[in-house]
Amino acid sequence: MISDIGINKPEAFFPEQPIAQFNQSINVTRTIKGLEAGKPIQITEFFSNGLLLLNELHNHLKKSLPNKTFQEQRAYRSAYRKISSLIYIKIVDHKLTVKKAPAIGWLAKLYPEAGSFLLPFSKVQGLNSSWQWYQNGILLPVLRNKIYPYYGVYFPTRFDHLILFDNWLKRYEGAKKSAIDVGIGSGVLAFQLVKHGFQKVFGTDTNPNAIIGLTESMGDTKMSRKIELDFASLFGKFEKQTELIVFNPPWLPATQDLDKNDEAIYYNETLFPKFFTEAKKRLLPEGKLVIIFSNLAQISHVTKEHPIETELSKGGRFKLDACLKRKVKAASNKTMREQNWRSEEEVELWVLVNG
Template structure:
């Protein structure tokens, strides 16, 4: 049962050593030195004190580290993540005990039997943002209705690839009995296909939160009769051949100097070879395989290899019908990150057919 899947959520913290306390009267630099020494810091009095410490930490790290290249930005984020995960905040009876704190519905939903514990301040920020997105919904330009992403579920913040897919769907003349959406996330690609007349979508995801969240969102609506979900890797339990397979894979190869792997962003070395082999078995003879991708890995010099081009030249399974491309909007002037390569970045929609 999908409802029996256990979601990923922050693990409650029970500190084994004494905590440093921080409020607006505490010496900020002494607290930052304590963090750099690996000590745990508890935010007290007001929620805003946590924000104050994060701001000071960013200023401190910006003075110590340069952030010009993609690699340097990644190192900065890694150090920032390490230190901020030592900053804690207390939860009692599903509420933050500091004053003027936001209400976060996930606390009762995820920890119904745990009334007194700690989480890191970044975890609380993540839970808070996710609760606002879940409650208020997010507008996606290619959809009529908002999506309500569940905690810990990928949702798009850039839309060029979705616009490419929507324009392709408008011109699609093939049968629309069924499609498979690999790694459906918050369901955007599935919703696009339903909007354009597909009768049945089979969606898979390895993220339990995505499965639980989309199941909760659809409930007993018409969508739940048109979209069938499975908690599984790649094609999961779905064995029948289909007219259309859609995959928006991670766009960057995994890098072993990262502290953690985000499967929505980084792909392992075997992902594409396994995917194309399984797709060959699931695609009807006249069916189409659509992949949404980007040239990001090439322009930031992580790799010269393009996994779709490699499949076309070496795989012997598929041939190229078309490749549509769209330039990515330049970064906001307020954002220093990504400005150095986004002028060269383009999203790609690859349509492959059986050989």
Template sequence: MKLDIEVNKPVPFVFKQPLRVFNGSTNVKQAIKTLEAGKPLLISEFYSNGLLLLKAIAVHLKSKRAHTTFQEQRAYRSEFHKLSKLILIQITDHQLTVKKAPSIGWLKKLYSETPNFLLSFVQIQGLNSSWQWYKNGIVIPVLRNKIHPYYGTYFPTRFDHLVLFDQWLSRYEGPKKNAIDLGIGSGVLAFQMLKHGFQKVFGTDTNPNAIVGLTSFIEDTKLSRKIELDFAAFFGKWEHQTELIVFNPPWLPTSQVINNIDEAMYYNDKLFPEFFVEAQKRLLPNGKLVLLFSNLAQISGLTTSHPIVKELAEGGRFQLANYHKKSVKAASDKTKRQQPWRSAETVELWELTLN
């Protein structure tokens, strides 16, 4: 089934003048100065030259600034993004022109009418990683089958909150006629609910890639009769009341304008108040509202406010039925990113009912 929804994808670069080239003989320090001056560089000869330049930028930035706290790491990533997006690579006939480059199916799938263009090297890395996940699938511990996330769609890389939700579902004794999953993403929570006996799940998402990807994934399968999707915010076209509403909202606050993929990670100050108003209308009198959250924003110093605690104290719409939490597993010894706050992080499951 073809959806009349335009997916989000990297926008090709267009330059009228010749670009400066970065290859194996280019002076790396001079190349970084070029990037810091806001001038792009085109990777040539080998794909590995792009990797070399990215590594050099990372070393350069870490030598300039502290890299320990959450805020410092955020500042580093912002500066790294600013410079790395100026590193470009050529695509011709939907293939990378440099030697020893990966073959990326998204280049033809997403740009079928544009065979020749430029993208940033980090965008190509993202497309390549996404293609491998999409093609090979990803194992999620709480599911029987792999998921195949579409490009630009959020999928979990940590599973503590999913385990918490799975344990809650195993204890749930209410009706299982239907449920609503807000921000369905790659469909993990919906698949969990179906695994535990729910007959129908209605899912919404503001990310077109999530809707297009899930539609493609479930079409021509039994899942297409059990999952119904809507490209919309909050509850979209569904006005009916339900016995279960599930929401795994973003865990970090932001004061900036955010794009669709970032909406899976960051929330603005309107998200939770508007959600709780709409959720009150959609929940059956004896229904359950389940939110999966984390204390990450509090322990990392981004805010002292907890949006669910605030709603319970001030909203007058819901009351707490159950609360469960689980300590987050320590970061892998293999990770290069320092995360000292992880020892204090917990994921949370909030079960609310109507007042």
């Protein structure tokens, strides 16, 4: 039952005693030193005071941490995330208790029971952005209708890999009775499959918010009868063999233990071996296995290993049918991070068949 699935959301903080407060009259340098020592602080008076403190935290970290190479960017973001998690803001009756604060519908939707509590300011920023996307929807070049991503669900902000998949689907001549979308997320690949004539798509995800969000957004529409969901890893309850399996896994290997929010971005060392083992059982003899990937990990020097190439050379289960590639558009020139390596980035669509 969908009602039995717990939602991933920022954890409410109920301090046992009052914590130090921050406003524009408080010394910022001293505040940041306290944060580095593990002392939490609460934003008061104006919402903009939280923005000010986060901006000063960025300026402080830039003095001690380089932020140019891909690995340095990861270290910088990790340090920022750790310290900023101690900056809190108070919520009472589903509203932020500071002036000129945004109204965020998620506060009532995700915390119906909680009356008064604190949340990290950076998480509130995420809730605010997410609420705008959820309310207004996002138009993608490969779909006719907008998607409405639920809080905590990854959705694409660049579209090269979706266009690559859409172009492949236009030329696909196999049977279209069923397909499995492993890690359905915001549902984009599944919606593309339905658009191109697949009668039934089975989608799984380990993120409860993906299942809850898609169930809610599809409602009792025609789409809800074409897409069946399961809150589970890999193939979940879908045991029957199918003509097409689609997988858009994370593109970067994990360098540490993952929390739930990282699982859409980083993969652990067991993901691909388990996936290929299970995919072999579910693919019809003439079926196709499509994996959407990228050379991001190789060009950013995170790893030299390519998990799909490794499977083809050592797995003995599948053979290569096609590998299509598409250059990724350059990152926005508004970004402050060094991204020269982006000029080498390509998205990849691997088509494997039974070996």
